[in-house]
Amino acid sequence: MSTHVLVLGGGYAGVMAANRLSGRDDVEVTLVNPRPRFVERVRLHQVAAGTHGGLHDWAEVLGERVRVVVDEATHVDTAHRRVRLAGGTDLPYDHLVYAVGSHATDAGVPGAAEHALAVSTFESATRLRATLDTTPTAPVVVVGGGPTGIETAAELAETGRAVTLVCGGVLAPYVRPSARRAVARRLARLGVTVLERPRATEVRARSLLLDDGRTLDGLTVWATGFAVSDLARRSGLATDATGRLLTDETLTSVDDDRVVGAGDAVAPSGVPQRASCQAAVPLGARAADTVLAHVDGRVAAPVDNVFFGQCIALGREAATFQASRADDTAVALHVSGRAGALLKEGVTRQIVQGLAREARRPGSTRLPSSASARARALAAAATDRVTSPPPQARVDA
Numbered sequence: 001m002s003t004h005v006l007v008l009g010g011g012y013a014g015v016m017a018a019n020r021l022s023g024r025d026d027v028e029v030t031l032v033n034p035r036p037r038f039v040e041r042v043r044l045h046q047v048a049a050g051t052h053g054g055l056h057d058w059a060e061v062l063g064e065r066v067r068v069v070v071d072e073a074t075h076v077d078t079a080h081r082r083v084r085l086a087g088g089t090d091l092p093y094d095h096l097v098y099a100v101g102s103h104a105t106d107a108g109v110p111g112a113a114e115h116a117l118a119v120s121t122f123e124s125a126t127r128l129r130a131t132l133d134t135t136p137t138a139p140v141v142v143v144g145g146g147p148t149g150i151e152t153a154a155e156l157a158e159t160g161r162a163v164t165l166v167c168g169g170v171l172a173p174y175v176r177p178s179a180r181r182a183v184a185r186r187l188a189r190l191g192v193t194v195l196e197r198p199r200a201t202e203v204r205a206r207s208l209l210l211d212d213g214r215t216l217d218g219l220t221v222w223a224t225g226f227a228v229s230d231l232a233r234r235s236g237l238a239t240d241a242t243g244r245l246l247t248d249e250t251l252t253s254v255d256d257d258r259v260v261g262a263g264d265a266v267a268p269s270g271v272p273q274r275a276s277c278q279a280a281v282p283l284g285a286r287a288a289d290t291v292l293a294h295v296d297g298r299v300a301a302p303v304d305n306v307f308f309g310q311c312i313a314l315g316r317e318a319a320t321f322q323a324s325r326a327d328d329t330a331v332a333l334h335v336s337g338r339a340g341a342l343l344k345e346g347v348t349r350q351i352v353q354g355l356a357r358e359a360r361r362p363g364s365t366r367l368p369s370s371a372s373a374r375a376r377a378l379a380a381a382a383t384d385r386v387t388s389p390p391p392q393a394r395v396d397a
């Protein structure tokens with residue numbers, strides 16, 4: 001008898017999980033996603049600027065054995081193992097992968113929800129593109145000094161827009177000072193005005209108010225960080241304070257071992273990894289491995305993701321790659337300029353290629369693993385607590 005796994009969310013984590021699960025003949029996989037195509041979310045600032053389409057057909061990235069349902073989950077009924085969809089139908093499952101991702105937060109700033117545009121979803125990036133098309137000379141004020149705000153500011157400035165970047169704190173807080181200087185130099189070269197200290201206090205239809213008393217005219221683009229869906233919380237599953245599904249170290253819900261999480265929407269042991277594609281892809285693979293361990297009655301292996309750094313695109317001609325330790329803290333190494341841009345584009349392409357490879361050969365993605373993770377896995381295997389093989393080391397993005 002086959003096992004039915006329902007994957008909620010067709011982003012990086014959900015697609016990786018669905019592909020990996022589809023390698024087993026005794027597992028049927030259904031993926032639920034509100035859109036009929038895969039969104040390359042890390043390119044949404046490019047969608048807004050008109051330099052990339054941001055979409056891929058499912059056939060490019062998803063295995064043939066994965067059934068796609070274009071709809072949105074509105075409730076998870078764990079007691080009866082069914083998911084209610086917005087379209088009105090219920091889908092039963094044996095195991096569920098919760099990978100519904102994230103979206104922009106307005107941080108509670110008055111007027112942001114009504115008047116600010118965003119790049120966090122395909123719909124919001126497309127709306128921004130359309131607004132820019134109808135207001136060709138309007139200046140743009142991007143709020144958010146992290147990678148999404150910086151990438152959006154640079155991409156729009158490169159198209160000839162007058163852009164101001166309001167950071168509300170230090171520019172590019174993740175990176176080391178030398179990398180930050182490289183980012184600032186490139187933004188200056190593109191003509192972006194960077195305001196580090198002031199914070200946005202109110203958004204109006206065509207202006208932004210700052211806490212230092214200034215008013216900046218133009219379209220406001222909001223990029224201050226990501227929030228997650230309240231689907232898990234609404235469904236009675238335990239979450240952290242922000243609404244991320246609370247799981248153990250194997251990504252299994254602390255309430256129900258039939259529910260496994262991955263990507264931005266999950267908080268393993270209450271500690272979410274940086275909201276990133278870099279974490280979402282391996283988490284998706286590990287979620288699939290955990291589900292298969294549950295199906296087989298094996299003990300699942302704990303997650304231990306490895307980070308490599310943060311790569312910030314600065315338009316099409318430059319980027320800054322800040323290297324990190326495996327634990328996601330920046331080190332004194334960065335690559336900037338044209339070399340950074342080549343690295344960024346190569347890694348971005350490799351992500352989609354990696355999903356496509358897993359679609360063709362499920363199980364082929366080798367998971368990055370820190371030395372400590374390998375040591376723990378070997379120790380656990382030696383004491384027979386973990387029966388699945390230890391993950392193999394691999395350095396990729």
Ligand SMILES: Cc1cc2nc3c(=O)[nH]c(=O)nc-3n(C[C@H](O)[C@H](O)[C@H](O)COP(=O)(O)OP(=O)(O)OC[C@H]3O[C@@H](n4cnc5c(N)ncnc54)[C@H](O)[C@@H]3O)c2cc1C
Binds near residue numbers: 014045148279
């Ligand atoms: C402009 C931009 C640039 C970025 N650049 C980088 C970068 O360079 N490097 C990096 O590592 N990260 C980057 N990120 C962050 C990265 O895109 C996210 O962290 C990543 O997409 C998370 O993957 P995910 O699979 O968890 O979620 P997502 O990619 O958000 O996918 C979740 C999917 O679930 C769907 N969904 C939502 N609710 C439901 C529901 N109720 N039912 C069914 N489906 C649902 C969504 O529509 C979506 O398709 C960037 C983000 C943005 C916006």
